[in-house]
Amino acid sequence: MAKQADLEKLTTLTRPHRDMINVMPLQTGSILTEAARRVLVEFGDGYSICDFCQGRLVDIANPPVRQFVNEMLPEFLGADVATLTYGARDGVFMVMHSLTKPGDVVVVDGNRHYSTAVAAERAGTELVVVPNSGYPEYTVDAEGFADVLRERRASLVILTYPDGRFGNLVDAERVGEIAQTVGVPYLVNGAYSVGRMPVHMKELSADFLVGSGHKSMASAGPSGVLGMRDKWQEVVLRRSALHKTKEIECLGCTVRGVTLATLMASFPTVVERVTHWEEQVSKAQWFSEAMESLGFTQLGEKPHRHDIMVFETPALFEISQRVRERGFYLYKEMESRGIWGLKPGQTKALEMSTFAATQEQLTQVVDAFQSILEKYR
């Protein structure tokens, strides 16, 4: 068997950056609430959520999964019906696999997450892309969907709202109108919006809305949510012919354990925090301006309307060309200043999120960049 020393290392895994300022886009929306940290311990064991399951995860009364899934989530998502998933990508695939046949066309925005392309390959569908505007804003015009849908007969429209690189917010309501006009079902991928900002599926004229517990709902992962219109229930949540209580598309059940417990425990905080979205946007805009005043360029929409953004940072790249650690100097300099979340080695373009940081902490981040620029001048 594997060396004992290697095995023992597995028992003492730690994370290096507790209590640091976190600006990693993947992580800022899923830092657990105190309530979630408590249930984490309580529901750590496998199948912990299933103590009183009578055959359907979404119908468990204690803990109140049924109320959470059947009442609270639909209301929160602006949907008729909701269910649980392993994450946004899994919700996207569930819908795609239920609504399309191999060879069908799925129309998607040019900033889609990689997993949407992979889901299409898994389902055997053809992705037709509404391109973005390119450098420097990379915006996607909602009217572009009308152009594509005029030319191609599609089975599904997917909009990434916002995308995870630029943090651009397409006019999702307009895309919904367009999809509705041509009668094509419309899915909004809210991995980076549901749980951060107000998103109401029906107000966007959407048929489906997916969210991610471990991206934006202060939850452990893997976990996600999927809201839909009533009429899709019999398609996406169709039951097994042999096992009448079990849904086919999720193989019976999904988040059977601790990650659902954290999703539920954080939910009241998440419901509350989306009402403060304007403050998040203000922070993001302040940060964007402060970074630009250092000579960096924010790509994507301006003024920016989301906490996720990417900066071109040629001055930081230039430094990497003449220091011993090459690109890694930046990660180390930031880490030594208590800032976590830049990709080790990256200096040309930095993806960041202002969601978890306070205004004071963002000031520290800007000051850190400034002091690094000065140090290597």
Place this chain on the structure above:
Amino acid sequence: MAKQADLEKLTTLTRPHRDMINVMPLQTGSILTEAARRVLVEFGDGYSICDFCQGRLVDIANPPVRQFVNEMLPEFLGADVATLTYGARDGVFMVMHSLTKPGDVVVVDGNRHYSTAVAAERAGTELVVVPNSGYPEYTVDAEGFADVLRERRASLVILTYPDGRFGNLVDAERVGEIAQTVGVPYLVNGAYSVGRMPVHMKELSADFLVGSGHKSMASAGPSGVLGMRDKWQEVVLRRSALHKTKEIECLGCTVRGVTLATLMASFPTVVERVTHWEEQVSKAQWFSEAMESLGFTQLGEKPHRHDIMVFETPALFEISQRVRERGFYLYKEMESRGIWGLKPGQTKALEMSTFAATQEQLTQVVDAFQSILEKYR
């Protein structure tokens, strides 16, 4: 929005039966180790395992996911290659979806888990069943696979090893020989064996072996493992044409968070505990005999070779017919005696597992049944 009182309940979720003797088949193999409880807290936040991800979950060097997945798991499973999944059912579907086309035949044992049937419905395949022997042993004869495979051209053979109701262990090695003879790939569903008892994929002449973190590997859920022969790597782990580092069948990545951390932290204990399987079998056989001496009948194989078993308990059912709480009296009586894991309301047949209980605790369980029988005589 939902009532504030209901929302607040979500923040204080608890489990009622900490420190009780646990005999629930779903739960006895996934009680966390102390190491797993520690990493649970450390890796609670979403995407926590991905701190240093460079695009592939299974290649993360810190924590040592790469070493765990590419070295330790294949060795443990007796496989050439291993990967991570959300659970056994998800591993079964990944293989089925990769290897079959709609309309293909999949041959399976008559004691298969419901999720195998649901996976077949999702993949559009036809399940052909090798029946069990019926009451009272419900055994499946390995030779039955030869009979079915002679008549039907199959794309995949799946064996549930053991099944989750009777805890019967089919001659998996013989099924492997039969499948190999006719050249049909063979998957062993080890949801209740991998992590409890020694299972070596190649010794069973299997092509695939799935395991469940939250059923049998002392891990939080959802989490699972999938081992395979080298030649299936390019089929099941095929990469995206557009995103060359991403695997299609798992949509890029799976257990991106705390459940992988617990799977890894418990792994050294799991590796060690499977070497004590004979002690588990002895406990199970002692328990079976003690229960039968109370007048109950153990269904399934005898002498029993697994900790999961089911008892016919007509005397307990008879009591339920004349007490106010009906079937629920039994659950309450057992709970008041510190024993957890009987399904509330069930009295006719009881599914139990002896895996987590010590010999002393199992004596307590038998004594509890005896005192209940006497109380209601």
